[in-house]
Structures are given as structure tokens and as C-alpha cells.
Amino acid sequence: MEICPKCSTNTFVIRAGMIRGKVRYHCKTCDFHFTQEHSEKSIPQKQIHTTIKDIANIMGVSIATVSRALNNKSDISPKTRDAIQKLALELDYNPNLFAKGFQRGETKTIGVVIPNIKRPFFAGVLSGIQEIANEHGYRVMICQSNESYETEVTNIQGLLASHVDGLLISHSKETTRFNQIKNLFDKGLPMVHFDRICTEVDTPKIRQEDFEGAFQLVEHLIQQGYQRIAILAGPPELLISQKRKEGYIHALEKHGLAIRPEYILHGDFSKEFALASLDAWQQLPEPPDAIFAIHYLNAVEIIQYSKERGIDIPNQLGIVGFGDEYLAEIVSPALTVFHLFPQKVGEVAARLLFDVISHKDSSQQKDILVQGQLIIRKSSLKKA
Amino acid sequence: MEICPKCSTNTFVIRAGMIRGKVRYHCKTCDFHFTQEHSEKSIPQKQIHTTIKDIANIMGVSIATVSRALNNKSDISPKTRDAIQKLALELDYNPNLFAKGFQRGETKTIGVVIPNIKRPFFAGVLSGIQEIANEHGYRVMICQSNESYETEVTNIQGLLASHVDGLLISHSKETTRFNQIKNLFDKGLPMVHFDRICTEVDTPKIRQEDFEGAFQLVEHLIQQGYQRIAILAGPPELLISQKRKEGYIHALEKHGLAIRPEYILHGDFSKEFALASLDAWQQLPEPPDAIFAIHYLNAVEIIQYSKERGIDIPNQLGIVGFGDEYLAEIVSPALTVFHLFPQKVGEVAARLLFDVISHKDSSQQKDILVQGQLIIRKSSLKKA
DNA sequence: TTAGTCATCGTAAACGTTACCGATAGGTGA
DNA sequence: TCACCTATCGGTAACGTTTACGATGACTAA
Numbered sequence: 001m002e003i004c005p006k007c008s009t010n011t012f013v014i015r016a017g018m019i020r021g022k023v024r025y026h027c028k029t030c031d032f033h034f035t036q037e038h039s040e041k042s043i044p045q046k047q048i049h050t051t052i053k054d055i056a057n058i059m060g061v062s063i064a065t066v067s068r069a070l071n072n073k074s075d076i077s078p079k080t081r082d083a084i085q086k087l088a089l090e091l092d093y094n095p096n097l098f099a100k101g102f103q104r105g106e107t108k109t110i111g112v113v114i115p116n117i118k119r120p121f122f123a124g125v126l127s128g129i130q131e132i133a134n135e136h137g138y139r140v141m142i143c144q145s146n147e148s149y150e151t152e153v154t155n156i157q158g159l160l161a162s163h164v165d166g167l168l169i170s171h172s173k174e175t176t177r178f179n180q181i182k183n184l185f186d187k188g189l190p191m192v193h194f195d196r197i198c199t200e201v202d203t204p205k206i207r208q209e210d211f212e213g214a215f216q217l218v219e220h221l222i223q224q225g226y227q228r229i230a231i232l233a234g235p236p237e238l239l240i241s242q243k244r245k246e247g248y249i250h251a252l253e254k255h256g257l258a259i260r261p262e263y264i265l266h267g268d269f270s271k272e273f274a275l276a277s278l279d280a281w282q283q284l285p286e287p288p289d290a291i292f293a294i295h296y297l298n299a300v301e302i303i304q305y306s307k308e309r310g311i312d313i314p315n316q317l318g319i320v321g322f323g324d325e326y327l328a329e330i331v332s333p334a335l336t337v338f339h340l341f342p343q344k345v346g347e348v349a350a351r352l353l354f355d356v357i358s359h360k361d362s363s364q365q366k367d368i369l370v371q372g373q374l375i376i377r378k379s380s381l382k383k384a
Numbered sequence: 385m386e387i388c389p390k391c392s393t394n395t396f397v398i399r400a401g402m403i404r405g406k407v408r409y410h411c412k413t414c415d416f417h418f419t420q421e422h423s424e425k426s427i428p429q430k431q432i433h434t435t436i437k438d439i440a441n442i443m444g445v446s447i448a449t450v451s452r453a454l455n456n457k458s459d460i461s462p463k464t465r466d467a468i469q470k471l472a473l474e475l476d477y478n479p480n481l482f483a484k485g486f487q488r489g490e491t492k493t494i495g496v497v498i499p500n501i502k503r504p505f506f507a508g509v510l511s512g513i514q515e516i517a518n519e520h521g522y523r524v525m526i527c528q529s530n531e532s533y534e535t536e537v538t539n540i541q542g543l544l545a546s547h548v549d550g551l552l553i554s555h556s557k558e559t560t561r562f563n564q565i566k567n568l569f570d571k572g573l574p575m576v577h578f579d580r581i582c583t584e585v586d587t588p589k590i591r592q593e594d595f596e597g598a599f600q601l602v603e604h605l606i607q608q609g610y611q612r613i614a615i616l617a618g619p620p621e622l623l624i625s626q627k628r629k630e631g632y633i634h635a636l637e638k639h640g641l642a643i644r645p646e647y648i649l650h651g652d653f654s655k656e657f658a659l660a661s662l663d664a665w666q667q668l669p670e671p672p673d674a675i676f677a678i679h680y681l682n683a684v685e686i687i688q689y690s691k692e693r694g695i696d697i698p699n700q701l702g703i704v705g706f707g708d709e710y711l712a713e714i715v716s717p718a719l720t721v722f723h724l725f726p727q728k729v730g731e732v733a734a735r736l737l738f739d740v741i742s743h744k745d746s747s748q749q750k751d752i753l754v755q756g757q758l759i760i761r762k763s764s765l766k767k768a
Numbered sequence: 769t770t771a772g773t774c775a776t777c778g779t780a781a782a783c784g785t786t787a788c789c790g791a792t793a794g795g796t797g798a
Numbered sequence: 799t800c801a802c803c804t805a806t807c808g809g810t811a812a813c814g815t816t817t818a819c820g821a822t823g824a825c826t827a828a
Contacts, residue, residue: 017773020819024773033820048571049547051784062808067786077806094545098482098491099784103813107482117514123507130501130528139525139546141493144514161478162523163433187432300714330684332716401803404789408803417790435814446778451816461776483814487783 006032050093059084070095101163109139110166110353111159115147115173115196120324121342122170125194128346129168136354138165149174156180160189166353167191171198173235173268190356194349197239202366204356206349209372210240210322213338214247214292216374217320220336221290222255224382226318230263230281230288232274232298241266244294244322263288274298275305289317290380296323300331303379318380325375333378340372390416434477443468454479485547493523494550494737495543499531499557499580504708505726506554509578512730513552520738522549533558540564544573550737551575555582557619557652574740578733581623586750588740590733593756594624594706597722598631598676600758601704604720605674606639608766610702614647614672616661616682625650628678628706647672658682659689673701674764680707684715687763702764709759717762724756 003010004027012028022035052066059066061080068076069084070093101107112129114122126142133140141164143155152172157180159167169181169191178200185191185201194206221229231248234241245264252259262284267273274293281288293299299321303313311317313333320336321328328335348368387394388411396412406419436450443450445464452460453468454477485491496513498506510526517524525548527539536556541564543551553565553575562584569575569585578590605613615632618625629648636643646668651657658677665672677683683705687697695701697717704720705712712719732752 015772017771019774022819024820026771035819048568048573049544049784053784063785064787064808064810065806068807071786073787075806080806094541096486096547096784097545098486098547099813100786102480102482102486102783103785103787105813117501117511118504118507120502120504120507123502123504126526127501127528130526139542141523142510142514142526144511157478158523160433161481163480163482184432189432304714327711327714330688330711331714398800399802403804406789408790410802417792419789433814437814447815448779448817449777452777455816457817459776464776480814483783484816486813487815487817489783 002036004030004032005034006030049096050088050091051096052093055084055087055091055093059087106165107163108137109141109162109164110168110350111156111162111164112140112142112168113145113152113155113159114142114170115145117142117144120326121195121340124342125170125346125349128343128348129350130346131343132347132350132354136350138354145172145175147172147174149177153180156184160184165190166357168349168353169193169196171196173238176237190353192349192353192356194345195240199239204352204366204368206345206352206368206370208240208340208345208370209338210243211247211250213322213340213372213374214244214294215251216247217322217336217338218248218251218292219255220374220376221292221318221320221380222251222257224314224318224380226290226380226382227257228260228263228286228288229257229290229292230265232277232291232293232295232302233264233266234294235268236266241294248292269295269298271298271301274301278302278305291317291319293319293321296321296328296335296337299323299335299337299379300327303331303333303335314379314382318382320380328375328377331379336377336380337375338372339375341370345370386420388414388416389418390414433480434472434475435480436477439468439471439475439477443471490549491547492521493525493546493548494552494734495540495546495548496524496526496552497529497536497539497543498526498554499529501526501528504710505579505724508726509554509730509733512727512732513734514730515727516731516734516738520734522738529556529559531556531558533561537564540568544568549574550741552733552737553577553580555580557622560621574737576733576737576740578729579624583623588736588750588752590729590736590752590754592624592724592729592754593722594627595631595634597706597724597756597758598628598678599635600631601676601706601720601722602632602635603639604758604760605676605702605704605764606635606641608698608702608764610674610764610766611641612644612647612670612672613641613674613676614649614665616658616675616677616679616686617648617650618678619652620650625678632676653679653682655682655685658685662686662689675701675703677703677705680705680712680719680721683707683719683721683763684711687715687717687719698763698766702766704764712759712761715763720761720764721759722756723759725754729754 002013002025004013007027007030009029013025016024016026016033018024024035026033052063056063056066066084069081070088097108110133116122130140141159141162143159145152145155149172152175167189178198182201185203192204197205197207218229231245233245249259265277291302293302299319303319306313306317313319323337325339328337348370386397386409388397391411391414393413397409400408400410400417402408408419410417436447440447440450450468453465454472481492494517500506514524525543525546527543529536529539533556536559551573562582566585569587576588581589581591602613615629617629633643649661675686677686683703687703690697690701697703707721709723712721732754
């Protein structure tokens with residue numbers, strides 16, 4: 001007969017069924033249900049982190065006092081404060097940022113959504129973001145969409161579940177619907193768009209000189225004497241494709257050159273498409289004498305391919321592109337580019353996000369342009 | 385005269401000083417202290433996240449029931465479960481991962497410490513890590529040490545404060561003391577080293593074929609007929625420098641070639657050092673006829689510089705290196721490399737870490753070698 | 769009836785931290 | 799002596815979630 005743990009009687013204790021694998025009893029004396037207790041003790045975990053409770057126990061003070069001491073708050077005597085701080089140092093205590101964030105409803109973490117880390121541009125952006133985030137005591141959580149809309153949505157969902165304090169987004173090239181983003185923005189989640197921005201939502205945006213750079217590159221080609229300039233224009237739905245194409249068109253128009261549709265080819269940024277485009281152009285009755293590739297990789301690929309096919313660069317074919325500083329210098333002939341400053345883009349974007357996070361008043365500039373630089377190299381320098 | 389909120393009397397209420405800017409009173413009837421209450425109501429925040437409490441309130445059930453429904457636990461009727469899940473979907477509820485992790489002492493987050501995101505190798509590793517982490521439902525927190533020991537220590541401290549469930553580390557080149565790491569490892573924090581590993585602590589490690597790759601590269605040079613092979617060996621304190629140098633020496637010894645100290649130069653990975661080394665070697669009475677640069681960037685820089693100085697590659701000078709697939713192909717002449725697979729390194733490292741996190745039994749393989757591949761290109765193909 | 773059974777629900781503690789507010793001791797001046 | 803004051807401390811709710819365990823009502827079989 002079992003003994004009731006409440007009234008310590010065993011006269012009126014009856015079995016009361018099974019529950020969760022354990023035998024259940026009912027004491028009719030005190031009307032109390034209980035189960036047979038199992039005697040396994042939980043294994044004491046090796047403790048990685050010291051808590052303020054540990055410190056409080058050792059010091060013989062309350063956790064409130066420890067918290068005040070560690071945060072240099074008022075209402076505490078200097079003696080106690082110093083003693084606690086010293087002990088905390090000895091136990092190498094560091095506060096559980098999750099608990100802290102959890103308590104005050106913030107996480108000191110921002111989320112970044114980019115298409116691909118491996119692309120040097122985004123790697124540079126990340127580097128810039130990291131730096132500014134560090135300055136502000138924030139941590140960064142990165143997700144890659146791999147240019148997939150579905151993955152992007154899942155990523156953002158995940159970041160949201162992690163309760164990031166803000167979001168930095170550069171959309172995948174597949175992304176054309178922005179209801180998720182808009183929803184979050186309307187709910188007041190701080191966010192900033194950069195590079196692959198979206199115009200559907202009124203978020204602060206970091207743009208680059210897509211139009212201006214394209215214009216400068218094409219004008220430079222024209223000034224070098226190139227007349228039939230083609231553009232490898234990237235996915236048409238991407239805003240940067242559109243902007244760069246506009247710059248291209250604007251430069252041609254300014255200098256009285258015809259816009260020839262056959263010189264404008266849209267596609268993805270793949271090597272196959274770039275080379276196929278070159279082939280197609282070469283078979284025209286009037287092939288282009290210069291190519292503006294809006295993505296530097298395609299420009300480099302075209303240079304390589306042209307060399308194989310015996311096309312003289314820059315005399316027979318001039319080539320310019322947007323892009324990567326290092327690769328452009330290495331390739332031969334070196335590539336004329338409009339250089340973007342990825343690190344700076346990251347810094348500016350992060351700074352703007354922290355502005356939004358801190359003063360919620362949206363008085364600051366909502367649209368920032370990060371300047372680029374035209375760097376002229378041999379791939380576009382025609383011998384007179 | 386103020387009224388005591390406890391006994392509703394005002395006959396024996398006296399002022400009892402100021403505290404925190406508010407007037408303080410003392411009721412002598414019921415011996416109760418109180419302050420003048422301020423009537424400002426807190427502004428209701430715009431709510432971004434739905435909680436289980438919200439759902440519980442709407443459904444009229446307890447939060448425990450909601451939790452059970454959302455986690456498909458037992459002890460719940462299918463009808464209730466479905467209704468709750470449906471409502472959760474409508475309110476697009478997603479659980480606060482921080483609260484969840486906080487509750488069970490884990491964060492579903494791993495930390496990664498690398499020297500620099502912008503280096504393509506590490507970007508590739510990160511990409512691999514991300515992928516595996518996603519599979520396991522973990523998030524990734526990245527820190528850059530920028531090759532500074534101090535920053536590295538701070539970073540790890542920060543990740544620890546974030547209570548990451550595990551750590552993936554590639555040390556900065558400055559790092560020679562590992563007491564912090566050892567401390568954490570002894571405390572039971574799951575961690576895995578990769579690339580820039582440390583031998584002082586018995587962590588699982590992901591190594592690459594540093595020795596083997598170097599050996600293959602140098603043997604290839606020897607088979608091509610190069611006799612005086614120099615090595616640009618990187619920082620001597622770095623383990624990969626040592627391993628690659630060992631492979632170099634081993635290959636020379638196997639083929640009966642002399643180890644000439646003047647052909648072995650240690651330094652950082654800077655361009656300046658690479659070019660200065662080349663200059664120094666050229667001024668020797670017997671300059672090398674081939675160079676093995678353990679860092680691909682230096683190899684590329686030497687190729688560029690050699691071309692400027694009219695040195696014929698590969699006939700006058702053969703060049704090989706470790707490294708980056710893309711750049712090696714672009715440079716002219718294309719660079720023979722021992723290619724590492726960064727993405728794979730990241731994947732393997734992450735997988736191993738999750739093994740350690742889940743089954744704490746350390747029965748698994750503690751040292752994994754990620755294979756590389758010798759890719760022969762023109763920079764080392766001497767014309768007979 | 770009623771002991772025994774089961775499915776399903778609620779209650780409350782716990783995680784680490786902060787902040788609100790009351791408690792206490794010791795002081796000052798009339 | 800006593801109203802009044804200040805500095806410094808403790809108690810505890812709250813954040814969102816999971817989980818151990820008790821409560822409840824309905825059912826079954828004797």
C-alpha cells in the first residue's frame with residue numbers, strides 16, 4: 001500500500017490508473033492524486049556559463065544587486081559594486097545576451113539576406129556590415145538565398161523567428177513579389193535594402209551608381225572611337241539591369257548613336273549565355289566593336305573567349321564592365337571597369353539600419369547613393 | 385493628506401522622503417510604505433510577433449495546450465490540435481527561437497571565427513557551413529578576426545556571450561596562444577577547428593592536403609625538368625606554412641635535389657613581400673627556375689610581375705601555387721595549382737560539429753582530411 | 769455503485785536578466 | 799523624540815516557451 005505524500009496516510013490510498021507510464025494513486029483521506037515517483041536523479045551538467053545567480057549566491061547578496069553592480073546602475077554602494085565586479089571577472093562571467101535580449105524584447109542581432117556569400121561583391125558588403133555591427137555591439141546573422149525566391153522567403157522567416165532587431169536585404173534575382181517584405185515593414189520591423197533593392201516597399205535603400213557608372217563606361221567607349229556598342233544586360237527583371245541599361249542608352253543618345261535592339265541581349269549571368277551572346281553578335285552583318293557587360297565576370301569570360309578565337313582586344317573589340325577590382329586587374333588585357341565599393345555599401349547600409357533601429361523617427365535620408373569610380377584599363381584603350 | 389492604498393486610511397500617513405524622484409509616504413496604521421503613483425500609461429507597442437499566449441487567449445485554452453498542439457505532442461485531442469494549428473497559421477505565428485532556446489539552454493546557433501570573409505577560400509567555407517547548418521535547423525553567426533589575435537579573442541568572447549551551441553574556428557595568423565580555446569574546450573563547449581587548426585588543444589580538426597598537395601606540386605615541377613625550386617613559404621608560425629614546406633622538402637629529397645636555404649623565404653602573404661622575394665631570388669648567382677608559392681595570390685602576383693620584367697613563364701620560370709580555382713584560370717599563363725575545395729571543407733567541418741553537439745560521445749573520427757586536386761596548367765609546363 | 773482506466777486539459781516552475789517598488793538602517797534637524 | 803531624509807539593499811514580476819504533474823470528466827467492468 002502506498003503512502004500519500006500529502007497526509008502521510010496509507011489507509012485510503014487506492015490505485016487510480018496509469019498515466020504517462022507511471023502508476024497513479026488517489027488518497028481518499030485528503031483527496032489528492034499522486035504518482036509513484038522514480039528515483040533517477042538528473043545528471044548534473046558540466047556548467048559552461050556563470051550566471052548572476054551564481055555570483056549572488058557566492059557573494060551572499062540578491063541577484064538584483066548583482067545586476068545593478070554589473071550594469072553600473074545607481075542604488076548601489078561602490079564597495080559592493082567593486083567586489084561584485086571583481087568576482088565576476090574571476091569567474092569570467094559574461095551575461096547571457098539571449099536572456100538579456102529576451103527580457104527587453106530585443107536581440108542585438110541583425111539579419112542579412114544576400115544571394116550568395118561567395119560572390120566577392122557580397123563578401124565585401126558583409127565585411128562592411130560586420131564592422132559597423134561590431135561597433136554598435138550587434139551580431140550578424142547571414143542567410144543566402146542562392147538566387148531562389150523560395151529560399152529567400154524561408155530565410156527571412158527564419159530570421160524573423162530568431163527575432164532579429166533589423167533586416168538588411170539584397171533580393172534574389174527571382175524575387176518579384178514583395179508581400180512578405182511589405183508585411184514586415186508595415187509591422188514596423190526595421191529594414192534596409194541594398195544593391196538589389198525593391199521599389200514596391202518604402203524602405204530606406206542603398207543604391208549604387210548603376211545608371212551613372214553605365215553612362216560613364218559607355219561614354220568612355222564612345223570617346224575611344226567605338227561606334228557599335230553592345231550590352232550584355234543581365235536578367236531584365238533586376239533593377240540594376242534596368243538602371244545600367246538606361247545609362248547605356250542615355251550615353252548612346254547623348255552622342256547621337258543609334259540604339260540597336262540586336263545589340264541588347266538580356267539573360268542570366270552565366271558563362272554560357274555570355275559566350276553565346278558573343279557568338280550571336282559576331283554573326284551579325286555588322287558585329288559590335290565594343291561590349292559593355294554589366295557583370296564583370298561575363299566581361300572576363302568574354303575576354304578569355306575572344307583571345308581563344310583570335311579576336312584582338314581592345315582594337316577589334318573593346319570591353320568594359322561593372323565590377324570586381326582584383327580580377328579586372330589580373331585578366332589580360334586588364335579590364336576597364338566601373339568599380340563599386342562593396343565594403344562601403346555594407347557600412348552605409350548597416351549604419352542606416354542602426355539609425356532606424358535607434359531613433360524610430362524616420363527623419364533621416366531614405367535613399368543613399370554610394371559612389372563608384374571609373375577605372376580605365378587596356379581592354380578599352382584603342383590604339384588610334 | 386494621502387490615502388494609504390493598503391488600508392485606505394489617511395489619518396496616520398506621513399511623508400517619508402523622496403525616492404527615485406517620487407514622493408514617498410508611510411502609513412503608520414498598517415506600517416506600509418508607498419509612493420505617489422504616476423498616471424502615465426505605457427504606449428502600446430506595435431506588435432510584430434504573435435505569441436502562444438495570444439493564441440491561447442483567442443482560443444480560450446491554456447498556453448500549455450497551445451504548446452502541445454504546435455509541437456504535435458501527445459495529451460491533446462486532434463480536434464483541438466487542428467484548430468490551434470489553423471489559427472497559428474492565420475496569425476502567422478512563429479515561435480520565438482530565443483525564448484525556446486533560452487528555456488532549454490540551447491540557442492540553435494553556431495559561431496564561426498575566420499580571419500576574413502573577403503578571401504574566396506573562407507567565403508567558400510562559409511557557404512558550405514551555411515548549407516549544412518540550414519539542414520540541421522541551425523543559424524550561423526560569423527566573426528572576422530582580421531588576422532588579429534586580440535580581435536579573435538574578443539570575437540570568441542562575444543560568441544560565447546551569445547551562448548552559441550558550438551564553435552567553428554580557423555585561427556588568425558597572429559594566434560599562438562590557445563588558453564582561451566583550451567578553457568572552453570575543457571568546459572565542454574563543442575568546437576571544431578578547420579584550415580588554420582591548432583595542435584595544442586585536442587579538438588576535432590578538419591585538415592587539408594597541405595603536405596600532400598605541396599609534395600605533388602613540387603614533384604610535378606621536378607618531373608617537368610625544373611631543378612632549382614624555391615618556395616614562398618608564408619608566416620613560419622602558421623601550421624599550413626610548415627606542412628606545405630614539409631611537402632616541398634620531402635619532394636626535393638625524394639628526387640635527390642638539394643635543400644637550399646636561400647630558396648626558402650618566409651613572410652606574410654603580402655604582395656610587397658612576394659615581389660621582394662622574387663627580386664632577391666633573381667639576384668642570386670643561381671636564381672631559381674621555379675617558384676612554389678603556398679598562397680595563390682602571391683603566385684598570381686609573381687606571374688604579373690614576371691611578365692612586366694620580361695621573364696618567360698613557364699620556360700624561364702615555372703610557377704605553381706595552392707589555391708583559388710577561378711583566378712588561377714584567368715591569369716595568363718594559367719596557373720598550375722593544388723586546388724582545395726573550400727565549400728567541402730565548410731560542409732565537413734559543420735557536419736562534424738553537429739555530430740559533436742548531438743552525440744556527446746566523442747567516438748567519431750577526430751581528424752578529417754579533405755582531399756584536394758592537382759590541376760596542371762601552362763605556368764608549369766616547360767617546352768621540352 | 770465504484771474501483772480502475774483513459775484522454776485531455778490546466779497549473780506552475782524553470783531558464784537568466786532587468787526594472788519596478790518596497791524595506792531597512794542610519795542619518796539630520798527641530 | 800519624531801518627522802523627514804537618503805543610500806543601499808531585497809523581493810518579485812515579466813519576457814515566451816517547454817514540461818512535469820496534478821485535475822477533471824467520462825468511460826468500463828464488476
